[in-house]
Amino acid sequence: MKSILKSKEMSIALIIVMLSIVLSFISPVFFTFENITDILKGNAVLGILAIGMTLVIITGGIDVSVAAVTTAVIVILGKILVFLPDSPISIVLMFIIAPLIGVILGALNGMLVSKIQIPAIVVTLGTMSMINGIILYITNGQYLNSTSFPKIFVKFANFEIFGISILIILFALISIGAWYLLKYTVIGREVLAIGGNKESSIRAGINFDKVQIFVYGFMGLLAGVAAIAQLSYTKAVDPNGLLGFEMQVIAAVVLGGANIMGGRGTIIGTFLGVLLLGIMQNGLILAHIDVFWQKVVVGAIILLAVTFDQIQYKRSKDKLAKIEVEA
Amino acid sequence: MKKLLGAILSVVLMVGLLAGCVSSNSGTTSKANGSENADKSGKLKIAVVPKLIGIPYFNASEKGAVQAGKDLGVDVIYTGPTEADAAQQVKVIEDLISQKVDVIAVAPNDQAALTPVLKKAKDAGIKVMDWDTPADQSVVDLSVHQIDDEAYGRHITKSLVEQMGTEKGEIAILTGGLSAANLNSWIDGAKKELEENYPGLKLVSDKIATDEKQPVAYQKTLDLIKSYPDLKGIMAFSTIAPLGAAQAIQEKGLQDKIAIIGANLPKDSIPFLEDGALDLAILWEPDKLGYLTVALAKDLAEGKMPQDGQEVKNVGKIEVWEDGKTVIMGPPTDFTKENAGNYDF
């Protein structure tokens, strides 16, 4: 229990709490059920992608093609949805097709990273540029609204349980699922293991390539789910809607305490990272901060958070390095 | 040292290779322009450069431009950067100069940024005009405006007041990007109208950027509604922002409380117009603008300047300002739930 209090998650949780207290003083609206659910709903897509990215980053990789993959799935889904009948089967079908396409694209990244051993950032930079080009070529940026989608889709998108949107539920399910995966499944432990020590993991009989393909595939899978979420959120296909989104995803993950060199990262941390970004976006308008200053504030908070975290980390390391000196 | 020398040498070689090309080819280029194009197909080459390609608005313009090309028997090259970045746009234009087109019509991402390259185009004997968004007026031969910017902004303010049904209360402005010049000039027009005629309306915040993304506009609108519970109206500039804003209104069921006027395309707005979340979309018909641009470009290449009140086929009557080169396509079109279905963009 003690270790939890000292963990990285704690410091970001602290920042969130402080920010929330300040914001609720400034704006009474902040701490309302409606606002909180709006924040969660608005960041569900970010959250789902960030969770996939957490696994990738734990293994020491990175995937900058997430936004492109998600958009690709959205575009394909949009094209398919038009032909689907107005029946629940369509929703089921959507939940089969979207993750499937995502997995295929993600596994492609995984294959290149593991088999050809190209650094992940480079592979995904390449696939990002290719996928973006293909999307643009095919769609020509065509915006598609929900009028042509089956009615059931709109119903699905607006679905709520006790006032909680299906998007938040989706996000929650994914979070819990990924948490379970990391904590309670063999592959999840292997993800942490190869991030912790590549050499040892091979000696321990862990199939390094398999795990890598898995994490990128899983990232793709979540990109597929995120595509459904984004589509439900905007109820429209906007091929440009996620341009540059990968940076936010990565920012959320690293803010959540995952180590970009691998080995460290938790679902709860990432969740907090997403929350922090969401609250900042939301709070700046609520706090009536001049629009032009908003980016300055966000940048400064990111710098403060990472600096603070690093100083903490150094301190704990120094403590560990101490030896007993006779008085 | 050897390696460094090698490196420098190879750079020199590379440059030399290219430079060598310069001398060997400069002869042909200088004699060229009109004749060379003519002997290929005899058709005029008209390049239409949007701010970026791959967004609905400019796709709609493309349709009109291409159609005009077919109708008028000219080659239309519709190409632009993939991001609304002035630097990229300059490169596109530079490449077009290399392609030796006859006319370049550009919707500048940044007025000042394009001035040098447009001058270069002119020096190469290419006719230069702007469309959609004004370029530096000293370099263009013709300036095609869909609309008078200030009048458009004022029109949006007036329409908002009309839809709100009151001249008192809080309103907000959403915009695509803080650095979009044409959006900014419309917003300036709208603000002028507010200041001069509607002192009762209070702008709650400076223009709010939505990054040309629907989810961002949606989120920011939600935040707006929450922080300003008395908000009565929203002006949403850019083709995407109104959709996000309307979506927020729709989902919160505030159709009757908050009026939204958007500067967007009818087809995308239909669900929101029908629902009442979006009260009015005000824009022009971008395909007509594309058509008009090409039509006037052809005339320009043939040495004809437009006349005030001139009737352009498939577009309608145009207005030409006193300077003789500023063309206004016409008044904006109000898209309502009744007529929105009639348009294919």
Added chain:
Amino acid sequence: MNILKGLSKESVLGLIALVLTIGMCIIAPGFLSQQNISNMLFQIPEFGLIALGMMVVIVTGGINLSITYSAALSGVAIAIMQSHGYSILISILVGLVVGLLCGFINGFIVSKIGVSAILVTLGTMTLFEGVILTITKGNSISGFSEAYSLIGNGYYMGLVPLSLLIFVIFAVLTAILMNKSKWGRNVYMLGSNPIATLFSGVNTNKVLMGVYLYSALLAAVASIIMTSRYNMAKVDLGSSYLLQSVSAAVLGGTDIQGGYGKVMGTIYAVIIFQVLSSGLNLLEVPRSIVGIIMGAILILVLILNFVKAKVDEKSQKKAQQETLVA
């Protein structure tokens, strides 16, 4: 594969650049026209400078995501100075100082506090963007003097674009600094193994700080060329170069983990990108396809490098063991 044996990564790339250039000369109409050549020569410098600035940072095992915004910030500073009537020289100086300040912030947090570069520059990227937005309100700033526009648009001796000359000077300077100076050597060593470098009596903090300052300097120079060429400064000035510059550096053979990277390789990569982009445009290939091809080339070249490295390694092992036996 055997043909490539013994050639360095850079030479292979140079060969690819040459083949592409020749190919384009043959298939793309007007590729050899004076106009196109001069376009390419005008377009290379700004991108080339930013790519070099990125490369230097990647050699240390870091990355500089704030490079384009620090360039934009310098540009804005120059534009503001000029529009307030200060002389070109003073404006440029102020622009350089502003750029170096950006570099200093990155360098300080990376070297002194030890935060990983990707995090720091992610933060400063947003920060610098915000600062520019706050200053400019998102508008572009222009009002440069005629003389200033010569930097980006003028010719030296009526033939070579001035900006290209500036680029070549800085490329040579970078090559000399990286390969021949004490600092440059330390940069490579630091990129290979920062701890051993520190244990060799090298002040690694200073070296890293130098890297971020130099990266910012190159960005600032690029911004001088850009502001002059585009006659304005704005928040997104050159922002599309960010990921492209990473691609160029990596395509140029720079090891993303640090320790390796050559100026020449990066320049070849920049030339490849330029030739492809101009050539494909002349061929009227849609812009979107250009992106696809660029991505594909990046991955293909890396696969080629991978295969070549495998082959080389094998033959080297053999050779080495033969000498050991003998």
Added chain:
Amino acid sequence: MSKYILQMNHISKTFPGVKALDNVKLEIEPGEVHALIGENGAGKSTLIKILAGIYDADPGAEFYFEGREADIKKPIDATLKGISIIYQDLSLFPNLSVAENIFIGRDSNSNSLKKVNWKHIEEIAESALKELDVQIDLNLPVEKLSIAQQQLIEIARALAFEAKLIVMDEPTSSLSAGEVEKLYKVINNLKQKGISIIFVSHKLKELFTVSDRFTVLRDGKYVGTYESKELNEDKLINLMVGRQVLYEKNKGGIQIGQTVFEVKCLSKEGNFKDISFELKQGEVIGITGLMGSGRTELAQAIFGINTPVTGEIKINGESVTIKSSEDAVKKGIAYIPESRKTQGLILEQSIINNISLPVLKTLRNAFGLISRKKEVDLANHYIKTLDVRPALPNLKTGKMSGGNQQKVVIGKWLSTKPKLLIIDEPTNGIDIGAKTEIHKLLRKLASEGMGVIVISSELPEVLAVSDRIIVMRHGRIAGELAIEEATQENIMNYALLGSKVSKENKNQGKGKVIVESGVSM
């Protein structure tokens, strides 16, 4: 059933161009501790890697485990059969808990989505640790443990896998004397359970303490297998290197000159306190002590890496402040760190680049740029004087043997012409031939006027090179011994107890005494 648990016959391994193993055999009895010994490059690690399933042996090999032909293709196959390998650099996951580290690898062949049973994992880990009779919090991440504890985790992992054969590769290289004792106990314990152990080590004395039998390899060939009682250290060394190599205790009595280096009351919180000593021209000071006694911390503080410190440092009588390693080099201090591969060398870089690194400033030409010629000359000079092999200045140092790597590091620091050379564990992981060479070199440098401080945990080494020995304990100087009075015993007494117990042994300092490769800390 044969009497051996493991039988490897006709094992050869050919790498492209070189035969690493040539018809080697290895036979292990159940419940024995078997020492596998040979110089660096003799083929020990290749043999172990074949056993571990990392390499395939050349065709014709016979490989039986528990009387059955063993088909080991992947590391995990070996583990599952009951062969556990504990590598020198350990195979742990710093970010994972103790329990998980003990358990890991068992599930790797099962369905990836199978549920991890934490209770089961903890039970197994707990019982394994119990067998070893150690208590470590199961939920602690391994990175928070000491090296000794980590080693125990490795052994516990082997036990959890019900290993019948455990290979320990240099298990004591980073353990303190007390911890080594504990390890011996654990090994005895395992032995009693009938578990066989293959023990790989350079420390001969240690091997005689624990091993029942020895298998000696030389140059990839099998030399023989011997009972422990048939051998003594001389014989063993003979078998290993084919010639007699002995450490000779330093005679002392050299001419000493002025004080070249002095520290006064040097302290750093949590590292060391009130350290004062002087180093005279011509002498070599040996600093020794247990792991965690603060000796490396002290050296790194003097070198400006472990700063800030309080107290005074004087070079040639002049007081200096050293805030960084850069300062230290400027003031004429050189430090050769204990970890050659991470701190001493840049493995991806060439010999030239490594040697020239600290002296780049002096290699500049008229334009202030690095002169390639000067650089190559410098590298070649040290390659020649130190007999670095292979003598290829452009070779990446990562591709060289340990001894030659160490020579490159020494060359790098000699190039700075230091007034003071501190060398930490100078011969760690280096074969005996190269060790004596390095010792001779250190003596020679001192006699030429350089101040030399040798930090080592190998007492024979300390005794062989030093003129004066400083023993540290818990961050303080526990005692100082002139070489004439120093013995392994009284050094140990200082290191362990903080006082000299001087009974007999007085005359051991005199005359030519052969110091066995023995006790180390």
